Amino acid sequence: MTVTRAIPRALGRLLRAEWLRVAVPLALLWEVIPRTGLVPRTLAPALSDVAAAAVQLAVHGGLARHLASSLGTLALGLALAVLAAVPAAIVSGWNPLVRRHVLPYVQVVAPVPPTAWVPLTIVLFGVGLPMKVFLVFLGAFFPTFLNTYQAVRDTNPRYLAAARVFGASELSLVIHVHFWHALGAILMSIRTGVTLGLVMLTAAEMYGGRAGIGFLLMQAKEFFQIPAMVVCMGVLGAVGWTLVELLGLLEARLSVWKDLEHQR
Amino acid sequence: MSGRGIWLAVGALAAAAAGVGAVVAHRSAGTGAESGLAAATPPAFRIGYTGSPLLAALYLAEKRPAWRGTDELVRFETSADVGYALIAGKVDAGFVEPAKALLIRDIREFRDIDVIGKVTYPYGGILVVRKGLHLRVQDLPGHTVAISEPGCKLYHALKKDLAWLKVDEARIRFEQLPFDAMLPALEAGQLDAAMTKASYSVLARKLGHDIPYVQLDIAAGDACCPAVVAQTEFLLLARRPARADARRLGQLLLEAQKEGDAALRAATQEQTAIPLAVLEASPSAVYSFADRLLLELFLKVEADEGAEKVGKR
Amino acid sequence: MIEAVNVTKRFAAPGGLITAVHAVSLSVRAGEIVALLGPTGCGKTTLLELLAGLQSPTEGSVTIDGVLALPPEPADPEALRAHRRRHGLLPPVANGLFRDRPRHDVAVVFQDHAVFPWMTTLRNVTFALGVRGVPRAQRREVAVGALERVGLGAALHQYPAQLSGGMRQRLALARALAVRPKAVLMDEPFASVDQATRERLQDLVLELWRDTGVTVVLVTHDVAEAVYLADRIVLFGAIPGEVSRVAAVPLARPRARASPELAALQAAFATAPDER
Numbered sequence: 001m002t003v004t005r006a007i008p009r010a011l012g013r014l015l016r017a018e019w020l021r022v023a024v025p026l027a028l029l030w031e032v033i034p035r036t037g038l039v040p041r042t043l044a045p046a047l048s049d050v051a052a053a054a055v056q057l058a059v060h061g062g063l064a065r066h067l068a069s070s071l072g073t074l075a076l077g078l079a080l081a082v083l084a085a086v087p088a089a090i091v092s093g094w095n096p097l098v099r100r101h102v103l104p105y106v107q108v109v110a111p112v113p114p115t116a117w118v119p120l121t122i123v124l125f126g127v128g129l130p131m132k133v134f135l136v137f138l139g140a141f142f143p144t145f146l147n148t149y150q151a152v153r154d155t156n157p158r159y160l161a162a163a164r165v166f167g168a169s170e171l172s173l174v175i176h177v178h179f180w181h182a183l184g185a186i187l188m189s190i191r192t193g194v195t196l197g198l199v200m201l202t203a204a205e206m207y208g209g210r211a212g213i214g215f216l217l218m219q220a221k222e223f224f225q226i227p228a229m230v231v232c233m234g235v236l237g238a239v240g241w242t243l244v245e246l247l248g249l250l251e252a253r254l255s256v257w258k259d260l261e262h263q264r
Numbered sequence: 265m266s267g268r269g270i271w272l273a274v275g276a277l278a279a280a281a282a283g284v285g286a287v288v289a290h291r292s293a294g295t296g297a298e299s300g301l302a303a304a305t306p307p308a309f310r311i312g313y314t315g316s317p318l319l320a321a322l323y324l325a326e327k328r329p330a331w332r333g334t335d336e337l338v339r340f341e342t343s344a345d346v347g348y349a350l351i352a353g354k355v356d357a358g359f360v361e362p363a364k365a366l367l368i369r370d371i372r373e374f375r376d377i378d379v380i381g382k383v384t385y386p387y388g389g390i391l392v393v394r395k396g397l398h399l400r401v402q403d404l405p406g407h408t409v410a411i412s413e414p415g416c417k418l419y420h421a422l423k424k425d426l427a428w429l430k431v432d433e434a435r436i437r438f439e440q441l442p443f444d445a446m447l448p449a450l451e452a453g454q455l456d457a458a459m460t461k462a463s464y465s466v467l468a469r470k471l472g473h474d475i476p477y478v479q480l481d482i483a484a485g486d487a488c489c490p491a492v493v494a495q496t497e498f499l500l501l502a503r504r505p506a507r508a509d510a511r512r513l514g515q516l517l518l519e520a521q522k523e524g525d526a527a528l529r530a531a532t533q534e535q536t537a538i539p540l541a542v543l544e545a546s547p548s549a550v551y552s553f554a555d556r557l558l559l560e561l562f563l564k565v566e567a568d569e570g571a572e573k574v575g576k577r
Numbered sequence: 578m579i580e581a582v583n584v585t586k587r588f589a590a591p592g593g594l595i596t597a598v599h600a601v602s603l604s605v606r607a608g609e610i611v612a613l614l615g616p617t618g619c620g621k622t623t624l625l626e627l628l629a630g631l632q633s634p635t636e637g638s639v640t641i642d643g644v645l646a647l648p649p650e651p652a653d654p655e656a657l658r659a660h661r662r663r664h665g666l667l668p669p670v671a672n673g674l675f676r677d678r679p680r681h682d683v684a685v686v687f688q689d690h691a692v693f694p695w696m697t698t699l700r701n702v703t704f705a706l707g708v709r710g711v712p713r714a715q716r717r718e719v720a721v722g723a724l725e726r727v728g729l730g731a732a733l734h735q736y737p738a739q740l741s742g743g744m745r746q747r748l749a750l751a752r753a754l755a756v757r758p759k760a761v762l763m764d765e766p767f768a769s770v771d772q773a774t775r776e777r778l779q780d781l782v783l784e785l786w787r788d789t790g791v792t793v794v795l796v797t798h799d800v801a802e803a804v805y806l807a808d809r810i811v812l813f814g815a816i817p818g819e820v821s822r823v824a825a826v827p828l829a830r831p832r833a834r835a836s837p838e839l840a841a842l843q844a845a846f847a848t849a850p851d852e853r
Contacts, residue, residue: 021270029277038285042371043351127452161631162691166708166756167679176704180695209452210445222344224367254695 010245045227053227054234061216061228067235069211073129074201074239077136081193084137085144086186093152093182094174103149110142114200118207127208132201139200140193147189151182184254191247198240213239309509310336312346312358317466317532318383318497318549319359324520324531331516335509343498350377356506357513359383359498361444368501376503380510381517382558383498385549388462388480389418394450395472399457401426405435407456410446421479422459447471463497463549469542496558497549517551578607578760578792579628579683584637586623587652594652597623599818600637603811607759610786610793612803614846615813621796622688622764628794629685629762641681642759677708684753686763690745692737692752698724699733702752709756723755724748727781743774747781754785760792767802776834779806783830804842805832812846 027047034046041049057063092099117138125131159177168176179186205214213232220228309332313319325331338355340346346358347368357380360368368377391409393399399407404426411419419438426433441449446458447467460468468475484494502510521528529543586598597620605611605628613621626632627639630646639646651657684705692701702720711719724730727747737745746766753761763782767775779802786793797803803810807826814821824846828838 022273025270025274026277029274029281033281036285038281039288040371127448128454158687158689158691159693161626162685162687162693163708165629165631165683165685166705167677168708169675169677171675172677172708177693180693183695208448210449210454222342222364224344224347224364224371 042224043226045230049227050230050234053225054231057216057228057231063216063231063235066212066216067239070201070205070213071239073132073205073212074136074197077133077201078140078190078194078197080133081137081140081144081197082190085141085193086148089145089148090152090174090178090182093149093155094170094178099149106142106145110146114139114196115203118203121204122208129209131207132204132209132212135200135204136197140190140197143196144186144189144193147192148182148186151185151189152178155181184251187247187251187254191244194243194247195240198236198243202236306332306334308334308336309357309506309513310338310355311513312338312340312349312355314341314343314346314359315339315536316359316498317470317536317538317543318385318463320528320532320548321383321517321520321551322359323535324523324528325513325516327531328516328520330519335513347501350501350503353503357500357502357510360501362496362499365499365501377501378504378507378510379499379554379559380502380507381500381514381551381553382496383500383549383551384495385461385463385497386480386547387484387495388478388482389421389459390462390465390468390475390479391422391457391459391477392447392450392464392468393457393474393476394453394455395474397456398474399476401477402429402431404457405432408437408439408454410439410441410449410455410458410460412443412446412460413440416459417482417484418459418461418479421482422477425477425479462546465546466538466542469545470538499554499558500551514551514553518553521551578642579603579605579794580640581624581628582638582640584624584627584634584639586620586627586632587635589652589654589657596818598627598634599816601818601820602637603628603820603823605760605792605794607792608790609808610795610806612807612810613794613796613813614798614800614803614810616798618817619813620818621813625685625762625764625794625796629683630681631685641683644681646681677710679709682759684756684758684761686746686749686753686761686766688765688768690749690766692745692748694737697734697736698729698740698748701737701748702755705752705756711756719755723751726754726785727751743770743778746770746778750778750781750785754789754791757789758791760794762794762796764796765798766795768798775802782806800843800847801834801839804839804846805834810846 030047032046034041034044034049045053054063088102092102114135117135121131121134121138125134155178159181160173163173163177201212202214202217205212206218209215213235217229217232217236220226220232311322313322322337326335326337338349340349343359343361343364346355347360347364349355350358350360351368351371362382365379391401397407411422413419423433426436439455441455441458443460443464446455446460447464449455450458450473451471462478462480465475465478500510500514525548528548529540532538532543533540581601581603584598584601584603585596587594587596589595599620601624603611603624613624615621623632627634627646628641630639630641633647633650635652636649638649651660693704696704699717699720702723703716706716706719707713721730721733724733727750729744729747729751732740732744737748740748746769749766753763767778770778782793783806785791793806795803795806804826809823809825811823812821813819826842828842832839
């Protein structure tokens with residue numbers, strides 16, 4: 001299943017009858033209730049106001065530019081996090097010596113909520129791109145590391161023995177057994193990392209730099225443009241959904257051989 | 265989900281909407297104060313502010329004996345946040361930037377909000393250069409400089425002096441940004457310098473940037489932006505029920521200002537932790553009650569919506 | 578070809594130390610088929626792994642083709658850690674760190690076949706060949722040959738999840754034999770397949786044994802299987818971890834499954850006090 005066909009298929013999944021049956025009444029309520037004036041319409045915009053703001057942002061507000069900036073920062077931070085976390089976690093899971101030296105630090109730092117890092121990050125990196133990338137990295141690194149580590153630790157020792165008996169070196173074991181065995185969990189951990197990375201991206205953009213959907217969100221707040229705020233939130237949600245679906249695609253590819261695991 | 269389930273969901277949503285409406289109706293009817301304790305003590309008078317160094321009079325007023333125990337300063341990140349709090353009734357009065365105040369006016373609840381006074385600053389332009397760059401005006405070619413717009417008076421003043429100093433203006437990259445976006449962009453490293461209003465001088469120095477060029481000999485105001493708005497840094501807005509307290513506050517500010525710059529700066533330093541040396545390098549902002557001109561500017565637009573409003577003042 | 582001298586294996590467990598194998602001495606000659614027969618839990622799997630060089634004994638020694646398999650290690654975890662630190666051993670088997678280093682020319686077929694589910698049938702075998710140092714150019718040819726030998730020629734590019742249990746077992750067999758080991762050790766390899774498939778696989782093993790002359794050590798709890806295949810049977814008896822006796826199977830091959838001699842031998846071994 002190629003990517004170009006998978007997204008429409010996923011969207012088709014969304015537009016199933018069950019989903020529509022709830023979405024359409026909700027949309028109607030969203031349109032009607034603000035118009036009744038129970039809450040001022042400028043503070044609680046109707047669906048049509050939000051749609052108009054979306055068009056406005058897209059045509060005049062540089063929505064595409066800010067979206068590209070957000071996606072770029074996210075991609076950079078995620079790539080760094082995965083490249084750092086996956087090998088480090090595999091090696092920690094493989095070797096007790098490495099584990100004893102690395103894991104305690106990870107376990108102590110991981111519970112700190114990523115948003116608590118923002119002030120320190122601003123002090124260290126200023127408020128430009130490095131600060132944003134670092135915060136995304138922080139958000140994505142820990143869940144990826146810990147889940148990958150656990151998956152590698154849970155590697156079925158049978159496979160290790162089977163490879164060892166042929167004479168496989170430790171490096172061969174890591175590359176050919178540990179990594180593949182843990183791949184399903186690795187992708188799942190990346191999925192968690194992506195979600196957290198997106199959270200951190202929004203927080204980072206709200207604090208510094210002048211690009212990105214998070215920045216647009218803050219600008220909308222600063223200038224009392226509530227419908228635009230809703231549009232930004234919707235865009236962020238759509239980005240998160242798309243990324244998760246893409247990763248799900250990757251995981252589905254693996255299910256060809258993964259079934260064997262679940263049969264045990 | 266069956267048909268009945270849909271109606272249940274719709275019913276639940278309608279109930280929720282009704283609940284929200286009830287809360288909002290109750291909120292706009294009340295003063296926002298805690299009704300339980302209102303009988304014994306005067307209700308709290310909460311004032312929203314952003315911690316700007318230009319609100320020196322406020323910080324000094326807080327320390328003087330005339331300040332009541334029920335008067336309370338509530339700090340916010342930005343003046344838009346003050347605005348939201350004002351609309352929601354979480355504060356009774358607040359200092360809001362004029363541009364934001366105009367936006368608040370467009371939101372319907374503004375019919376409950378009055379303009380009490382303004383904080384002004386001597387008009388002029390400064391060139392803020394990012395810390396560490398150590399540029400003089402002559403070094404600007406090859407760098408990026410922010411201006412608010414091509415027709416900006418401050419920009420013209422700078423151009424005149426650049427020509428007088430025989431600086432190659434064509435090699436300077438000018439970028440357009442609103443005034444309040446200039447310092448953040450400087451901090452983020454997206455600019456090398458910014459030609460901004462003199463009222464930002466304290467903040468700029470506090471952040472560690474250099475100000476190699478100051479031009480205060482500029483008349484405020486032009487065709488699109490009258491002086492009264494160009495020079496105004498903050499407006500004191502108040503919810504109508506708290507009007508009397510807000511006028512009292514205005515009096516306190518006028519009294520505090522009489523104590524002189526030294527006292528004002530000392531109070532600002534305590535409240536904002538900006539070093540005295542930085543404060544002393546700039547003139548102080550001044551509070552005054554809203555004058556006819558300012559009220560007409562606001563009233564003029566309100567009058568478009570309904571002439572009967574005019575008589576209420 | 579494989580010599581075990583007074584081998585004992587103890588494990589650390591919550592209650593103390595458990596003896597899995599106690600003072601077993603065994604000599605497997607080149608080219609013969611030996612069956613380790615006994616009920617579940619008597620230590621025959623552990624013995625097999627000791628013979629393969631996958632585990633180190635607590636006492637005694639195992640030599641494969643004249644080379645010591647693994648030096649003895651203490652069972653107590655504290656002592657074990659100290660021992661490994663002193664000798665710089667990475668647990669649990671000291672193969673190379675970066676380079677594949679086959680230490681002994683043996684192959685193992687595990688009870689749950691342990692084929693890698695993320696590799697295709699063909700890749701499973703070429704991987705083993707690669708680890709063994711077969712040049713890249715030859716790997717595919719040898720692998721295909723081995724897979725066709727066991728009847729998997731049509732399933733080269735399928736994943737183990739798509740194969741039946743019997744096919745997976747055949748894949749494990751092909752992978753083990755493709756590297757042309759001197760000995761292949763099998764741990765109850767046919768326990769999880771049905772009777773008909775089991776018989777077919779047993780005949781396949783005999784065929785391959787006849788063609789290559791490989792030494793076979795087979796762990797099983799099925800008396801009929803042991804009697805059908807083996808030259809000698811090592812019986813595990815009443816006491817877990819101890820060999821009760823070693824008996825020869827003096828029947829000529831090919832053996833008929835239903836023959837009376839076979840039945841008699843089966844009965845003889847079955848009456849040994851090992852049924853729990």
